Amino acid sequence: MSQPPAPRRPRGRPPRISREEIIGTARRIVTEEGVGRLTMRRLATEVGSTPMALYHHVRDKEELLVLLLDDYATRTLRRPELPGEPRERVVAAATAIHEALAACPWIVEVLTADDLMSTSALWFVEQIVDGLVACGLSPDRAVHGYRAIWYYTAGEIVVRTTAARRRADDDRATYREQVFAGLDPAELPRLAQVADRWAPLTAEDTYQDGLRALVDGLTAGR
């Protein structure tokens, strides 16, 4: 996010905890127990300090979460060899972002709290925009195309992660089954037709299929 300031002559009380230490501990809590367990108080005790000491190193909890996403992106997003063909390049770059996010279920809370503006993710954004331009889109339309891909990708992550959490909680999962079991075939014939296959069908990972359709549609006739 921001580089540490150039080293100055130390003045006053020497720091006991650092931003890096805070983020590192937060990362451990979040990967081990989920983002729901990350509280400022918990984090403070884990770094051996008090809640208020944290506020000397991060502005508030939201900034901490953004720093955490940044840290995660820097740590895991490796730039792969991308195909030369522009459409395939767009698909590959989007898939790389998607895979990184999918491997990281706590991301959802942060996604809704921040745009994907981690500096290390920008290279992938560049590849997508550039690939779309290479397909014949104007720079403006390429940015809009990237946004459409980002909406699709973020939505897939949010919906799938939430569905997975729900599945862990039996009682609520059955509500959807009830609704589908009670469908009136006269009113909603298509849904009634696929009602018993709905759960497995929607559990399938079809991210790439949809992505390809979207990229095809965005670049059609150019």
Added chain:
Amino acid sequence: MSQPPAPRRPRGRPPRISREEIIGTARRIVTEEGVGRLTMRRLATEVGSTPMALYHHVRDKEELLVLLLDDYATRTLRRPELPGEPRERVVAAATAIHEALAACPWIVEVLTADDLMSTSALWFVEQIVDGLVACGLSPDRAVHGYRAIWYYTAGEIVVRTTAARRRADDDRATYREQVFAGLDPAELPRLAQVADRWAPLTAEDTYQDGLRALVDGLTAGR
């Protein structure tokens, strides 16, 4: 969600508050002050009762939010005349869902807490799946196509609503501007090229463009 049980001979203490009253009051709080202000305690005092009384009518806060989304869908989703041409029908049905959600910024928290399984929304889902089948997709592929549209739609709402909230909070909005202002044109030429137009470009409402691209891609060559 669930129909009220058939009226029985009343036994024991007569109820002072009803599920309808709770949902109605919750709806008022949420539309007037946002979903962040809806707490069980606040809601209890507004209906003139105590927090615990609520738990006799709803299981917990999450159920309340789902009931609220259901109530909103039933109240606002009117079935429009849809075009006969199948692709246009898919676009129109998805746009109707999108408009209803976009008019309702508190929805984001509930979207991530629930699939769009409100009974009143199912008619729109039916139209989308049926439209895709009419375009030549198999029922299974039509369901996957609906899911792709749903990911795109939910993602657009989540990302745009969050961005709008951020814009209200000046300090954080400028972080993205900083990142874009400091882009290295040698490393990320496309992004550097559009850097100064990024904010207005991504603020444009291009939901329909992306949706049409996605639907075109899903139905291409069929």
Added chain:
DNA sequence: ACCTGAACACCGTTCAAGT
């Protein structure tokens, strides 16, 4: 059957003071 009061086990954040 329905509601109440008190309590449990927490939150994020601010303030004033200490070293």
Added chain:
DNA sequence: ACCTGAACACCGTTCAAGT
């Protein structure tokens, strides 16, 4: 400059008791 203790103003939910 950095950290601490105590407090503020809250949360959702459970338990045991009352009517």
